[in-house]
Amino acid sequence: MRLVALSLACLVAVAACSPNETATTDSDSAEIGQAALEGIEATPFNSPEYLVQNIGDRVLFELDSSALTGEAEETLLDQAAWLRDNPQHMITVEGHADERGTREYNLALGARRSESVRSFLIQNGVQASRIGTVSYGKERPELPCSFEQCWSQNRRAVTVVESGG
Amino acid sequence: MRNLPNCLLTSVFAALLLAAAGTGLAKAQDEPLRLEILEGVIAALPMAVPAFVAETEDVKELAGNITSVVISDLVGSGLFREIPPEAHISSITSLDTPVQYPEWRAINAEILITGTVKRLPKNSQGDRRIQVRFRVHDIVSRTGLGKGMQYVAPPEDWRRVAHKIADQVYSRVTGEEGYFDSRIVFVSEFGDKTNRTKRLTIMDHDGANLQHLTSGRDIVIAPRFSPDSREIIFTSFASGRPTVMRMNLADRRPKVLWKISDMTFSPRFSPDGKRVLISRTRSGNTDVYEVDLKRRVVNRLTTHSAIDTAPTYSPDGVQIAFESDRGRMPQIYVMNLDELKPRRISFGRGSYSTPVWSPRGDYIAFTKQLEGNFHIGVMRTDGSDEKLLTKSFLDEAPTWSPNGRVLLFFREERGERGGPSLYSVDLTGRNLKRLDTPWFASDPNWSKLR
Known part of the structure; x- marks a missing residue:
C-alpha cells in the first residue's frame, strides 16, 4: 500500500511540474521518479498528513461486522507506532457504516467499529486519553454508488489526527 | 354516530367478507354493517362534493379552496372516489334546501358532502372570522349521515377547517377517527x-x-x-x-x-x-x-x-x-x-x-x-x-x-x-x-x- 501511495504521489507531482509534456513511456520511468522526488516537498514525519499518506488513516470492515481483519490490524499497528512516536497528537476515530442498514442501528454499528479500533490502539500502547470516538452511522459515505465496491469502502473507521496537537 | 345502512355498502362487500374471515373485528350478522377498512376496500366509495357555497362575496375563492382540500384528503385516503362536478346534474345553493336524492343517485353518488362558507361580522377582538358549515348525506338511504356541523376560525386557518371536515366525513363513514388534521x-x-x-x-x-x-x-x-x-x-x-x-x-x-x-x-x-x-x-x-x-x-x-x-x-x-x-x-x-x-x-x-x-x-x-x-x-x-x-x-x-x-x-x-x-x-x-x-x-x- 505504501509503495503505491508513494508512486502515485510522484506521478501527480510530475504532472503538476510539467503540464506540457506528453505521456511518458515505461522505459524512462526511473528518471521520472528521480525528477519527481526532487520536486516533492517531503511530508514531515510528525504531521497528520504523514499518517494519511504513508500509513493509511482508515481500516475497512466486513458486512455487519466490527471485527478487525488481518489487514486492518497491520495498518493499526503502524498507526499505533506513529502515535507512540508523536505523543503531541490527539485523535478521533470515526466509525462508519454502509447504506444497507437502518439509520439508528448503523449509528450503533459505527460506534462498535470505532471502539474496535480504539481498544486495539490502546492495547498497542496508545494512551486511552488521546483517543476520542464518534459514529456517523450511514450519514457520511466515502463513495456514493450503490454497489459492493462502494459499500466495502464505506464500512470503515477513520483515524482523524486533531490538527491542534 | 350512525352506522351506514347495508345498502350503501354493496361496493365494499368483498372487503367486508375479508374482514369477517380474517380479523375478529367482524360484526354479528344482525348488526348493521359499516365500512370495515382493516382488510382494505376493493372499490372506493363514490362521493359528490359540489363547491361549498360562498354566502358572502369575499369568501368565494376560500370556499373553493376548502372544497378542494376536503376532496383531496378523502380521495387521498383511497377510500373515496370523487364524481367530478361536470357530471353533477343537481346543484346546491344552500345547506337548508332539500337534497334532490334521485339526481345524485342518477350519477351513482353514494355520499354527498355539502357546505357553505361565510365571513362573520367583526367579533369583540375586532377580527372577522369565517364560518364553515357542512352536512354529509347518505344518498342510498336518503338520510343525513350524522348532524350538520360548523367551524368558526380565523380565515388563515382555512386548511385546518378543511382537514377537520374531512376527518368528520372519514369518521362518519368508517366509524374510526380520521388522520387529516395532523x-x-x-x-x-x-x-x-x-x-x-x-x-x-x-x-x-x-x-x-x-x-x-x-x-x-x-x-x-x-x-x-x-x-x-x-x-x-x-x-x-x-x-x-x-x-x-x-x-x-x-x-x-x-x-x-x-x-x-x-x-x-x-x-x-x-x-x-x-x-x-x-x-x-x-x-x-x-x-x-x-x-x-x-x-x-x-x-x-x-x-x-x-x-x-x-x-x-x-x-x-x-x-x-x-x-x-x-x-x-x-x-x-x-x-x-x-x-x-x-x-x-x-x-x-x-x-x-x-x-x-x-x-x-x-x-x-x-x-x-x-x-x-x-x-x-x-x-x-x-x-x-x-x-x-x-x-x-x-x-x-x-x-x-x-x-x-x-x-x-x-x-x-x-x-x-x-x-x-x-x-x-x-x-x-x-x-x-x-x-x-x-x-x-x-x-x-x-x-x-x-
Missing part, C-alpha cells in the same frame, strides 16, 4: 450523497405549510413528536457526536436531553409525555435507557453486550419493543417495564429493525431486510400474523397515522444521484403513494390529531 416532522436532505445537509422540517399531513426547524449546520436525524405535538425530540451532531435534543416548537431552541459525554440517540416519548426512551453508547456498547423527565432520573433497561436500540412504547406505556442483534442479526424484542425480561417476537427470515407500536396497540410496524431488499411490514405484538406491505432497494422507518390505519416511511433510490422520499401505504398494503416534498426527505414522524 402534521409530519421529517428530515430534508440537500447536496451530495457523501456530504448531505440535513434540516428538521415540519409540514401538514398533506405537505402544506412546510417550515424548516433547524439551519442545516449540523446533521440531524429521526425527529419525533411529543404526545401533545408541542415538542420535537431528535438526534443532532451539534456537539460533534450524536446527542438527543428536545425542541419546543414555540421557541425552537434545542436543549440537550441528558448531558453526558456518551453518544445518545434514538429517542421516543412515552404516551403520557413524562418519560423518554433513548439509546446510549458506552465503550462501543449500545443499550436502551429511560429518562424520567420530571424526576430527572435515568434507568438502564437493557444490559446485554449486543446493540439494543430503536425502542418504542406500547400505547399504555407498560411495555416496550426494541431492536437487538443479541441473536446475531437484528430482531425485535418486547418486554414489560416492570420485569425487563426481553422476549424475541420476530422469527421470520431476514432481519428486523425499527419496531414502532401502533397507536391502536394491535400491531408493531418494522423495517425488514431480506435477500437484498428492504420491506415495511407489520406483525401482531406477539410476532404472529406478519405481513410485508412494501418492497424496494431501501424502505425504512415506518411511522403510524394517528388512527393506526396508514404507515408513512421513507424510500431511498439507489446510486450517486439517488435520495430518499416519503411514501405512505395503508395497513392493508394498498394505496402506496409518494408524498411530494421540495427536497429529498427521510425519517418521517406523524403527529397525533390536532
Whole structure:
C-alpha cells in the first residue's frame, strides 16, 4: 500500500511540474521518479498528513461486522507506532457504516467499529486519553454508488489526527 | 354516530367478507354493517362534493379552496372516489334546501358532502372570522349521515377547517377517527450523497405549510413528536457526536436531553409525555435507557453486550419493543417495564429493525431486510400474523397515522444521484403513494390529531 501511495504521489507531482509534456513511456520511468522526488516537498514525519499518506488513516470492515481483519490490524499497528512516536497528537476515530442498514442501528454499528479500533490502539500502547470516538452511522459515505465496491469502502473507521496537537 | 345502512355498502362487500374471515373485528350478522377498512376496500366509495357555497362575496375563492382540500384528503385516503362536478346534474345553493336524492343517485353518488362558507361580522377582538358549515348525506338511504356541523376560525386557518371536515366525513363513514388534521416532522436532505445537509422540517399531513426547524449546520436525524405535538425530540451532531435534543416548537431552541459525554440517540416519548426512551453508547456498547423527565432520573433497561436500540412504547406505556442483534442479526424484542425480561417476537427470515407500536396497540410496524431488499411490514405484538406491505432497494422507518390505519416511511433510490422520499401505504398494503416534498426527505414522524 505504501509503495503505491508513494508512486502515485510522484506521478501527480510530475504532472503538476510539467503540464506540457506528453505521456511518458515505461522505459524512462526511473528518471521520472528521480525528477519527481526532487520536486516533492517531503511530508514531515510528525504531521497528520504523514499518517494519511504513508500509513493509511482508515481500516475497512466486513458486512455487519466490527471485527478487525488481518489487514486492518497491520495498518493499526503502524498507526499505533506513529502515535507512540508523536505523543503531541490527539485523535478521533470515526466509525462508519454502509447504506444497507437502518439509520439508528448503523449509528450503533459505527460506534462498535470505532471502539474496535480504539481498544486495539490502546492495547498497542496508545494512551486511552488521546483517543476520542464518534459514529456517523450511514450519514457520511466515502463513495456514493450503490454497489459492493462502494459499500466495502464505506464500512470503515477513520483515524482523524486533531490538527491542534 | 350512525352506522351506514347495508345498502350503501354493496361496493365494499368483498372487503367486508375479508374482514369477517380474517380479523375478529367482524360484526354479528344482525348488526348493521359499516365500512370495515382493516382488510382494505376493493372499490372506493363514490362521493359528490359540489363547491361549498360562498354566502358572502369575499369568501368565494376560500370556499373553493376548502372544497378542494376536503376532496383531496378523502380521495387521498383511497377510500373515496370523487364524481367530478361536470357530471353533477343537481346543484346546491344552500345547506337548508332539500337534497334532490334521485339526481345524485342518477350519477351513482353514494355520499354527498355539502357546505357553505361565510365571513362573520367583526367579533369583540375586532377580527372577522369565517364560518364553515357542512352536512354529509347518505344518498342510498336518503338520510343525513350524522348532524350538520360548523367551524368558526380565523380565515388563515382555512386548511385546518378543511382537514377537520374531512376527518368528520372519514369518521362518519368508517366509524374510526380520521388522520387529516395532523402534521409530519421529517428530515430534508440537500447536496451530495457523501456530504448531505440535513434540516428538521415540519409540514401538514398533506405537505402544506412546510417550515424548516433547524439551519442545516449540523446533521440531524429521526425527529419525533411529543404526545401533545408541542415538542420535537431528535438526534443532532451539534456537539460533534450524536446527542438527543428536545425542541419546543414555540421557541425552537434545542436543549440537550441528558448531558453526558456518551453518544445518545434514538429517542421516543412515552404516551403520557413524562418519560423518554433513548439509546446510549458506552465503550462501543449500545443499550436502551429511560429518562424520567420530571424526576430527572435515568434507568438502564437493557444490559446485554449486543446493540439494543430503536425502542418504542406500547400505547399504555407498560411495555416496550426494541431492536437487538443479541441473536446475531437484528430482531425485535418486547418486554414489560416492570420485569425487563426481553422476549424475541420476530422469527421470520431476514432481519428486523425499527419496531414502532401502533397507536391502536394491535400491531408493531418494522423495517425488514431480506435477500437484498428492504420491506415495511407489520406483525401482531406477539410476532404472529406478519405481513410485508412494501418492497424496494431501501424502505425504512415506518411511522403510524394517528388512527393506526396508514404507515408513512421513507424510500431511498439507489446510486450517486439517488435520495430518499416519503411514501405512505395503508395497513392493508394498498394505496402506496409518494408524498411530494421540495427536497429529498427521510425519517418521517406523524403527529397525533390536532
